[in-house]
Amino acid sequence: MTVWPVARAAELFQVAWPTANRWVVRYREFGEAGMWDRSSRPHHQPNQTPPHVVRRIGSLRRWHRLGPVQLADQTGVPASTVHAVLTRCRLNRLTHLDRHTGEPIRRYEHPTRATCCTST
Numbered sequence: 001m002t003v004w005p006v007a008r009a010a011e012l013f014q015v016a017w018p019t020a021n022r023w024v025v026r027y028r029e030f031g032e033a034g035m036w037d038r039s040s041r042p043h044h045q046p047n048q049t050p051p052h053v054v055r056r057i058g059s060l061r062r063w064h065r066l067g068p069v070q071l072a073d074q075t076g077v078p079a080s081t082v083h084a085v086l087t088r089c090r091l092n093r094l095t096h097l098d099r100h101t102g103e104p105i106r107r108y109e110h111p112t113r114a115t116c117c118t119s120t
Helices: 006-013 017-035 051-064 068-075 079-088
Strands: none
Touching: 006 017, 051 068, 051 079, 068 079
16 A cells, blocks of 8 residues: 655645545545545534524515515514525515415426327
């Protein structure tokens, strides 16, 4: 087994030195298992919008059909945050909500039969 300097390995794999060094540290700590791809998703989100604010934004959107700016005024959070919450909850478009109930529209599509369009 040949031991290469980190700079040489970085050059060979065409990556930056810090990336190659991260791989070396991971290999030393976990062995071959450390070389598998990892998710880049954060483990926690300390500044995530609190659930009670998300519920309030959702209920105001459904019942009063307000836009992000008006919802931001009512909830005290920035309009960009309101828009992100609405997108995450799939409430970002008023056309996605039923006019009477305010609930998201669920569409059911049935598979078409291939025989109905062919002539016999």
